[in-house]
Amino acid sequence: MAEWKKNDRIDVMIEDMSETGEGIGKTDGFTWFIKDTVIGDKVQAKVMKTKKSYGFAKLERITEPSFNRIEPKCPVAGPCGGCQLQAMDYGEQLRYxxxxxxxxxxxxxxxxxxxxxxxxxxxEPWRYRNKAQFPWGLDKDGNIVTGFYAGRTHSIISCEDCLLGIEENQEVLRQIKAHMERYHLIPYEEASHKGLIRHTLIRKGFRTGEIMVCQVINGNSLPHSKELVERLLEIPGMTSISFNINKERTNVILGDKVENLYGPGYITDFIGAVKYRISPLSFYQVxxxxxxxxxxxxxxxxxxxxxxxxxxxxxxxxxxxxxxxxxxxxxxxxxxxxxxxxxxxxxxxxxxxxxxxxxxxxxxxxxxxxxxxxxxxxxxxxxxxxxxxxxxxxxxxxxxxxxxxxxxxxxxxxxxxxxxxxxxxxxxxxxxxxxxxxxxxxxxxxxxxxxxxx
Missing domain, CATH: 3.40.50.150 (Vaccinia Virus protein VP39)
Structure with missing residues (x-):
């Protein structure tokens, strides 16, 4: 078996995918894990790290794309950690x-x-999620951003319109961002445990059209909440608005305490003929x-x-x-x-x-x-x-x-x-x-x- 060193170039055919979404290929019986590849791709990659019987390599170029490779719909599909299979044809996703x-x-x-x-x-394998949680932060120029954490990190990839989520997410986030800018509310920063605005939780009842917004804060109150409620109520279907208090140094998104700002404190939805009441802390299939x-x-x-x-x-x-x-x-x-x-x-x-x-x-x-x-x-x-x-x-x-x-x-x-x-x-x-x-x-x-x- 060949001895592989860091920075060596390898040519690999991707035959399978790992539980975490890396492509898997072999050279001389040695297994490689290569991110951003799909089954059927022939690729050239650079060796990053090797163990006894397997190693990790970084994709340099696709020499022959898989028959099942498609152009991802989402502009941030690569850096965002949420969708690992967007470059794979949906029929092939199901077979996988x-x-x-x-x-x-x-x-x-x-x-x-x-x-x-x-x-x-x-x-229709898009816009299917009835729930999203968006973290807030600052980019390197000090601008307020929201989106999703890049794979295996806590740096935010700016994305206000995730294609798996509902279209209303974008308008909710736009109103919250405008509110933060208007009243100088600072997004939360994990390292210093400072800043007020942590995550925004948005849920929608697909059958009822009811929308819930719950703003997670690192504090006891949400300044100028009356004005924010007025803005959010301009969005059709807005039914429940609340804030959640989470002052812990933790990766857990929601704290235990929810303060209601508008509405009954829940939304409803149906699965079949059964009606469900969903509160901000409820588990409900997405x-x-x-x-x-x-x-x-x-x-x-x-x-x-x-x-x-x-x-x-x-x-x-x-x-x-x-x-x-x-x-x-x-x-x-x-x-x-x-x-x-x-x-x-x-x-x-x-x-x-x-x-x-x-x-x-x-x-x-x-x-x-x-x-x-x-x-x-x-x-x-x-x-x-x-x-x-x-x-x-x-x-x-x-x-x-x-x-x-x-x-x-x-x-x-x-x-x-x-x-x-x-x-x-x-x-x-x-x-x-x-x-x-x-x-x-x-x-x-x-x-x-x-x-x-x-």
Whole structure:
């Protein structure tokens, strides 16, 4: 094998992509990770760093572009860390994501066969995000800027109109920037922990048209907020305006305290026939079009006939629970965040669903306790865990409870594969696997699986 040194030039064919979006190619069996490339590109790159069996190289030029390479729509697609796949044709993005799910399930889960159904893509893979969080700062000339952090940094790439976000974002940011300039409000600076204006959170109900703006500040009050409210109310659909206090030295965007400036303090939106109330601190899926497809798949996999008892673990504000409650006899939801459970109970009331009960706590603690102390059982268990997947105590209780079906909704097919393996070793069989592209132009993808008692 050749010995590669820093600054050497290499010619590579890109054959795959990493979890973080770098192109992967090989020379003499040695693996290279090269940013800004897509599968099928032939490139020349400069060696930056090498380890024993792999290295990192910087793209110098594309000698032969991939058949699937396209011109990114967004002018800052390269430097902004948000969209890793914009230079890849959308059909190829879907194939890449489907392959990633399949490979994780076979390699990590050890399954020889995967009953894959076709991935659910978007007809229009732009302007799909109902939520955006824009940091504020100063550029090198001292001008106020907002946009997104460049990949793996905290320097802001100026961008007021992200093509994944709603068109109204631009006007909201324009009004806030004008307000800052008019009243000399200084953007927050991480290094010194000085400056008032941190992030602007914007959300929109796609079906209702309702817009929420929540301004995060490093202080207790927002100067001249009355004037800002008047300006923001000129934007059609503006329903809720508030500020959030975050005086911590932290990367966490939102603090715990929200002060209302205008409106009810929330907006509403629908997924299918179910109405949800969304407050600034609520977790709510960012792509409502695809969420409806994903939850519709979960509901179909659950196979409810109206007589089942269902447990929904990691239930958030009850998005899946309420979807299931339309067809189940009884649904129990579990979530660790108390505010989310308050929202979930409110959402159940809003929809007149009285067959849902919610518990605050860790799924891996609540489920065993309810099962062992109160002998509750489940016909169907639905899990939608965070990226780290299910806790083993939780999986163990699922196996003990022995539901006929487990519907697993996952945002990380690697931890999904690990958990599927555990269930398969304990009397369950994987029946259906289906990807849902919630994040076109970006790397992540959601998966819905039906796992049945063997």
């Amino acid at each position: 994501k489907e392959r990633k799910i399949y490979n994780n399930i076979t390699r990590i889960g050890g399954f020889s066969e995967v009953p894959m159904q076709p991935i659910m893509g978007m007809d 792509n409502p079009v695809q969420t409806e497809k994903l939850y519709g798949t979960a509901l179909a996999y659950a196979g409810l006939t109206g007589v089942e008892t269902v447990w929904d673990l990691y239930c958030g504000i009850g998005t899946i629970s309420l979807f299931l409650a339309q067809k189940a006899k009884k649904v129990y939801g579990v979530e660790i965040v108390p505010q989310a459970i308050e929202d979930a109970r409110e959402n159940a009331r809003l929809n007149g669903l009285d067959n849902v009960e919610f518990f605050v706590g860790k799924a891996e603690e609540v489920l065993p306790e309810q099962y062992e102390k109160h002998q509750v059982y489940a016909d169907v268990i639905v899990v939608d865990p965070p990226r780290k997947g299910c806790d083993e105590a939780c999986l163990n209780t699922i196996v003990k409870m022995g539901p006929k079906r487990v519907v697993y909704v996952s945002c990380d097919s690697a931890t999904l594969a690990r958990d599927m393996k555990y269930l398969a070793e304990n009397g369950y069989k994987v029946e259906k696997v289906r990807g849902c592209d919630m994040f076109p132009q970006a790397l992540h993808t959601e998966v819905c699986c039906l796992i049945v008692k063997a």
